[in-house]
Structures are given as C-alpha cells and as structure tokens.
Amino acid sequence: MTGLIITAGTAISAMGRGVEATRTCLMEKRYTLQPDTFQPQGHGHVGRVAGVENHRLPSALQNFDCRNNRLADMALMTDGFMEAVAEACAHYGRHRIAVIMGTSTSGILTTEEAYTARRSRDEALPVGFPYADTQDLSSLPRYVAARLGVTGPALAISNACASSTRAFMDATHLITSGLCDAAIVGGADSLCRMTLQGFASLGLISPNPTRPCDARRSGISIGEAAGLTLLERDGARPRPPRPAGYGLRLLGYGASSDGHHMSSPDPTGRGAALAMQKALDRAGLPPDAIGYINMHGTGTLANDRMEDRAISSLFGRNVACSSTKGWSGHTLGASGILETMICAIALQHQYLPHCMNSETLDPTFESDILLEPRHDRLDHVMNNSFGFGGTNSSLIFGPLT
Amino acid sequence: MIISIKGIGCWGDGLHGWTETAAILRGDATHSPDSLKLPPPASLPANERRRASQIIRLAVLCAEEACQQGGFQAVNLPAVFASSNGDGFIMNRILDSLSTPDGAVSPSLFHNSVHNAPAGYWMIGHKSHQPAVSLGLHDETLAASLLKAAAEAHVEASPVLFCLYDAPMPGSLGSARHTEHSFGCAFILTPGHESGIRLALSLKEGPCETDLPPSLPEGVTGIARHNPAGQVLPLLQAIARRQDRSFSLPYGANHVTIDLTHAHP
Numbered sequence: 001m002t003g004l005i006i007t008a009g010t011a012i013s014a015m016g017r018g019v020e021a022t023r024t025c026l027m028e029k030r031y032t033l034q035p036d037t038f039q040p041q042g043h044g045h046v047g048r049v050a051g052v053e054n055h056r057l058p059s060a061l062q063n064f065d066c067r068n069n070r071l072a073d074m075a076l077m078t079d080g081f082m083e084a085v086a087e088a089c090a091h092y093g094r095h096r097i098a099v100i101m102g103t104s105t106s107g108i109l110t111t112e113e114a115y116t117a118r119r120s121r122d123e124a125l126p127v128g129f130p131y132a133d134t135q136d137l138s139s140l141p142r143y144v145a146a147r148l149g150v151t152g153p154a155l156a157i158s159n160a161c162a163s164s165t166r167a168f169m170d171a172t173h174l175i176t177s178g179l180c181d182a183a184i185v186g187g188a189d190s191l192c193r194m195t196l197q198g199f200a201s202l203g204l205i206s207p208n209p210t211r212p213c214d215a216r217r218s219g220i221s222i223g224e225a226a227g228l229t230l231l232e233r234d235g236a237r238p239r240p241p242r243p244a245g246y247g248l249r250l251l252g253y254g255a256s257s258d259g260h261h262m263s264s265p266d267p268t269g270r271g272a273a274l275a276m277q278k279a280l281d282r283a284g285l286p287p288d289a290i291g292y293i294n295m296h297g298t299g300t301l302a303n304d305r306m307e308d309r310a311i312s313s314l315f316g317r318n319v320a321c322s323s324t325k326g327w328s329g330h331t332l333g334a335s336g337i338l339e340t341m342i343c344a345i346a347l348q349h350q351y352l353p354h355c356m357n358s359e360t361l362d363p364t365f366e367s368d369i370l371l372e373p374r375h376d377r378l379d380h381v382m383n384n385s386f387g388f389g390g391t392n393s394s395l396i397f398g399p400l401t
Numbered sequence: 402m403i404i405s406i407k408g409i410g411c412w413g414d415g416l417h418g419w420t421e422t423a424a425i426l427r428g429d430a431t432h433s434p435d436s437l438k439l440p441p442p443a444s445l446p447a448n449e450r451r452r453a454s455q456i457i458r459l460a461v462l463c464a465e466e467a468c469q470q471g472g473f474q475a476v477n478l479p480a481v482f483a484s485s486n487g488d489g490f491i492m493n494r495i496l497d498s499l500s501t502p503d504g505a506v507s508p509s510l511f512h513n514s515v516h517n518a519p520a521g522y523w524m525i526g527h528k529s530h531q532p533a534v535s536l537g538l539h540d541e542t543l544a545a546s547l548l549k550a551a552a553e554a555h556v557e558a559s560p561v562l563f564c565l566y567d568a569p570m571p572g573s574l575g576s577a578r579h580t581e582h583s584f585g586c587a588f589i590l591t592p593g594h595e596s597g598i599r600l601a602l603s604l605k606e607g608p609c610e611t612d613l614p615p616s617l618p619e620g621v622t623g624i625a626r627h628n629p630a631g632q633v634l635p636l637l638q639a640i641a642r643r644q645d646r647s648f649s650l651p652y653g654a655n656h657v658t659i660d661l662t663h664a665h666p
Contacts, residue, residue, distance in 0.1 A: 039504070041504065095655065108492075114573075125573050129577045136539050137487075137536075141538075151655070152655075153545065153604060153653070155538060155549060156537055157535070158515070159533075173552040176552075193499045194496075194514070197511075198508075198512075198514070199511075201506050201511055202512070256531070258524070259529045262449075262452075271530055388521065389520060389524075390521055390524060390525065
C-alpha cells in the first residue's frame with residue numbers, strides 16, 4: 001500500500017479531450033488513428049490530437065510556447081483539473097505541491113523547425129532561441145507549475161516510454177519522505193519528426209493502423225497525449241465530494257530494468273514480470289486480485305510477445321488484458337498517464353476495453369487478451385509501461401471509495 | 402533528511418578518477434585541462450562498448466568507480482541518473498539529419514538518444530534488474546536529483562547509486578545551450594548516518610544566492626561554472642579536504658541546503 005490517492009485526473013489524446021470523451025471513444029469503439037500527414041513523407045498512421053495548432057498559451061507564459069506545452073495546457077484545462085489544484089493549494093499551500101512530469105522528447109519539434117530554417121549546418125540558432133523553455137526536459141514541469149501556480153519541487157522524468165508511469169514512483173518518494181504534501185503527476189509527449197523518423201529507422205512503424213497482439217501485427221502507430229493527476233495522502237484533508245475527472249487509489253508500484261538490450265525487450269519477459277511482481281508485493285495483493293491489465297502492448301512483434309510471456313508467467317490465463325494503443329497510438333512517455341486514466345474508466349464503469357483493430361489473436365499467446373470488450377466485476381487494475389534502455393514500470397490501482 | 406556517501410566516482414576534462422580529482426581539489430596536484438576521449442568502460446559487453454557514446458562512457462565510468470570505491474555490487478543498487486543536457490552530440494546529429502530533404506535518422510543514434518541511455522547501458526553492462534530513473538531539470542538538475550535520490554534511499558530503505566553527468570552540446574544546439582567541459586560524478590548513497598561522509602538535506606522556501614568558493618582550482622572553476630553537473634564540485638572539494646561545510650542550491654522558488662559533516666574517528 002502507498003496510502004496515496006488520486007483526487008483529480010484527466011488526459012487528452014486522439015481518443016478525445018478528457019476522461020468522458022475517452023470513455024465514449026472506448027465504449028463506442030470509435031476509430032481514431034489517421035494516415036500520417038504530420039510530416040511530408042509520412043507513412044503509417046498517427047494518433048493526432050485535433051486543435052493543438054490553434055491552441056494558445058496564456059500571454060504571460062508565451063515563452064513556453066511549443067506543441068508539447070500546448071498539449072499539456074489543453075489537458076490541464078480539462079475535467080476541472082485547474083479548480084481541483086486550486087483547492088489543494090488553498091489547503092496545503094502552493095509551495096507544498098510538487099510537479100513530477102514524464103516526457104521523452106519534450107518540445108524538440110521547436111528545435112527541429114529551427115534547424116530546418118538554418119541556411120547552413122552548424123549555423124547558430126536565432127538569438128534568444130527559447131531552448132530552456134521548449135526542448136529542455138524541464139520545460140514541461142516548469143510550464144505546468146507556472147500555469148497551475150504551484151511552487152513545490154519540480155522534476156522531469158525521462159525514462160523513454162515508461163516516463164509517466166515511473167513518475168508515480170518518484171512522486172511517491174517525494175510525498176512519503178515529507179518533501180511535499182501532494183504532487184501533480186503526469187506527462188506529455190507530442191508528435192515530432194524525431195520520433196516518427198526514429199521509429200521508422202528501426203522498422204517499427206506499422207504500415208496499417210497498429211493492431212496490438214494480433215497474429216498479423218506489424219508495428220506501432222505513433223500518437224500524442226498529455227495527462228495529469230493530483231496525488232495526495234489519503235486522509236490529509238477532507239476529500240472533495242467528487243473527484244475532478246476520475247479518481248483512483250494508488251495501491252502499488254514496481255520498476256525494474258531488463259539489463260538486456262537498448263531497443264529490444266528481453267524475450268524472456270523477466271524484467272517486465274519483475275516490475276509487475278514488485279507492484280503486487282507493494283500492494284500486498286496476490287495475482288488473482290487483479291481484474292484487468294492495461295498492457296504496454298505497442299503492436300511490435302517483440303514487445304507483445306515478451307509482454308504476453310511476462311503476464312502469463314505471473315497470472316496464467318486468469319486476468320483479462322488489452323492494449324488500448326489501437327485507439328491512441330503509442331503516446332510514448334505519455335502512455336502511462338493516458339492509460340492510468342483508462343484504468344480509472346475501467347474501474348469506474350466495470351468495463352474492460354479490448355484491443356482495438358485486432359482481429360486474430362497471436363496463436364502463441366497464453367494470456368487472456370480481449371478482442372472484444374467485457375463487463376466484469378473489477379476491484380484492482382494494473383498498468384504496464386516499458387521503454388528503450390530496458391526500463392519497466394508497473395502500477396496497481398483500486399477505486400477511490 | 403540524512404544520508405551517507407559510501408563511494409565516490411568522478412571523471413571529467415582533466416579529472417581522471419576520484420583519487421586524482423581529490424588531490425587536485427585539495428591543492429596537492431595541479432589540474433591540466435584536456436579533452437581526452439574516455440575509454441570504453443570495462444563492464445560493457447563488446448557490442449555496447451562499441452556503441453557507447455562519450456557521455457555514456459562518462460556516466461558509466463563514474464558509476465563504476467563509485468561502486469568499487471564503496472565496495473558495492475552494481476546488481477544490488479537501484480539507480481538515479483541525472484543530466485541536464487543528455488547526449489547533445491547525438492541530439493545535434495539527429496537534428497541535422499532531420500533537417501535534410503529525406504530526413505532519415507540512424508537507428509543506433511535514435512535508440513541512444515533517449516535520456517535514459519546511460520542508465521540502460523549501465524544495467525546491460527551488469528545484467529542488473531534494479532530499477533533506474535533518469536531525470537533532468539536544466540540548471541537545477543543537481544538540486545532536484547540529489548534530493549530525489551535521497552528520498553528514494555529513505556523511502557525504499559535501500560542504498561542508491563546516484564550518477565550526475567553533463568557535456569557540451571555541439572553544432573547549432575550549442576549556440577542555444579552553452580556548456581563547457583565534460584564532467585560527471587557518482588555517489589553511493591545510503592539512508593541514515595552509519596559512518597563517514599554525512600549529508601543533511603533540506604528543502605527550504607524562498608530563493609538563495611550561490612557563490613563558488615574561491616578555493617576551487619582555476620580550471621575546475623570553469624567546470625563548476627559552465628557545466629550543470631559541475632555544481633557538485635564545491636561539495637566534492639569539502640569532502641576531499643574533510644571539511645564540515647554547508648551549501649545552498651537554488652531549486653525553483655525554493656532552495657536545497659546541504660550540511661556536510663564527517664564522522665571524526
């Protein structure tokens with residue numbers, strides 16, 4: 001047990017703005033990926049958030065303007081999140097609230113555009129180019145803190161695709177050690193050429209919309225997302241009558257390294273299973289207490305096979321699992337926070353989403369992977385994220401009752 | 402929050418390991434700046450050795466030395482890796498590639514570009530399954546990450562490997578983010594105050610002023626001033642001289658205070 005609860009939570013992605021839009025998208029099985037028109041020679045499909053290009057940051061914070069912070073700004077204006085943080089500030093004091101944000105590429109798109117605008121290689125970027133407020137990792141937590149008016153300790157977690165899942169563990173360390181009373185925990189990663197071209201160079205972009213766990217899966221579709229939660233100690237203040245967005249109880253966390261390879265997961269799934277086992281140990285729960293696992297499920301051959309092995313080694317066929325990246329695309333460092341909100345939807349509505357786009361389950365898989373949604377009694381859910389560098393994180397949530 | 406430092410590693414321009422660095426910081430040896438290419442760390446398997454960039458080598462060499470010096474096995478240590486700039490060399494190469502008409506990037510540069518690449522190499526080198534977090538906070542990376550590492554050691558009741566490193570950004574990126582010299586440092590941190598070098602860390606409201614001690618050797622002052630990881634050098638100097646001292650590091654609207662004491666036998 002961690003003794004920590006999420007009293008406000010929201011996320012935006014190609015699935016929609018906020019948890020209600022995300023829930024509707026899941027339950028109505030809406031199709032959300034689109035051909036990559038983000039870059040001139042784009043191929044494959046992307047999960048793109050509508051309206052980012054036209055979104056404006058407040059004039060006092062224009063120095064932070066970049067696609068990633070716009071996405072974060074759109075998220076924090078959703079589901080009453082700002083109001084919930086204002087109430088927490090009134091109780092704890094703004095200096096007692098930390099901001100822990102996960103991101104893999106922060107606002108690098110701004111630098112990509114500046115490089116393209118150069119007349120020659122190695123030419124200096126324009127005087128006053130806002131590197132610190134855009135591309136630098138600190139840009140995201142400093143923007144979120146400034147926008148929400150909180151002044152506690154800030155951290156940017158950059159563990160590749162496990163960034164915002166891992167951020168919950170780091171926030172727990174800060175709250176439990178008394179360095180703060182509450183933390184804004186989340187993350188954002190936005191479309192950029194580096195990610196699209198980088199995954200293409202590794203041959204990991206699917207020509208079709210991604211179909212995790214399918215026998216014919218052929219890679220990932222990149223997406224973008226941002227999400228935020230308010231994490232605090234249970235019982236530290238009178239709880240608001242209803243959470244803003246969705247609430248959750250953080251029961252356990254676990255992290256591990258593969259120690260195997262930089263960009264391929266350990267095929268045995270040992271590191272991934274260890275992160276899940278540590279999360280179970282921390283929560284004090286046996287494997288059969290978990291009712292649903294939101295998989296990392298990127299849609300690559302190697303990840304999904306490894307994750308199936310890791311899950312079945314711990315849970316057998318007893319726990320329903322799915323990847324929701326067929327809707328959102330792989331939102332990289334933000335996938336953990338987006339899928340945490342999907343876990344909240346699952347708990348609240350006792351609704352287990354399926355693997356969107358996937359029709360024929362890989363016949364070698366041994367876990368209970370959902371190709372159709374299911375209504376089932378659900379007490380505890382698990383959220384997995386794995387990333388380059390062999391970094392693994394797993395979270396367990398229960399309902400906020 | 403009280404933690405102990407059980408092992409130290411330190412590499413950088415003209416600084417080849419903690420023993421040599423400590424002698425320079427005490428004034429017993431002179432600092433000769435160089436831009437030596439770092440050797441590939443012995444712990445890495447052949448493939449990773451070949452692919453390890455200079456900043457990965459820097460981080461892994463520091464971590465390796467801290468473990469040896471403290472008598473800790475890498476496989477037993479959760480890790481906190483902290484860097485402001487990450488791998489500027491790789492970022493600049495990728496950004497250059499993306500600005501060409503076909504925009505294709507190298508796959509090995511791409512997978513090495515993640516901020517957690519040095520942590521990944523470290524864990525691969527030791528076939529370790531311990532967790533690692535990689536973080537950064539621009540010029541406040543030291544304050545943020547040392548506090549985080551100390552909190553992790555306390556909450557998880559475990560020793561923690563703390564590894565801090567930064568290097569200059571080349572090319573166009575360098576014009577937007579000025580950094581001089583390569584520098585890295587690693588500590589093995591244990592919760593509480595068993596023995597030896599003890600740090601009491603506090604987060605305090607309000608800003609603070611920081612000044613570099615005038616006693617830092619001339620070349621080292623440049624590292625402390627122009628490399629975000631170099632902010633740890635005044636602390637390292639006090640450790641090298643076995644002096645009890647207090648330091649303040651700005652951290653957003655707040656600051657971190659570090660009270661260093663040595664257990665005198």
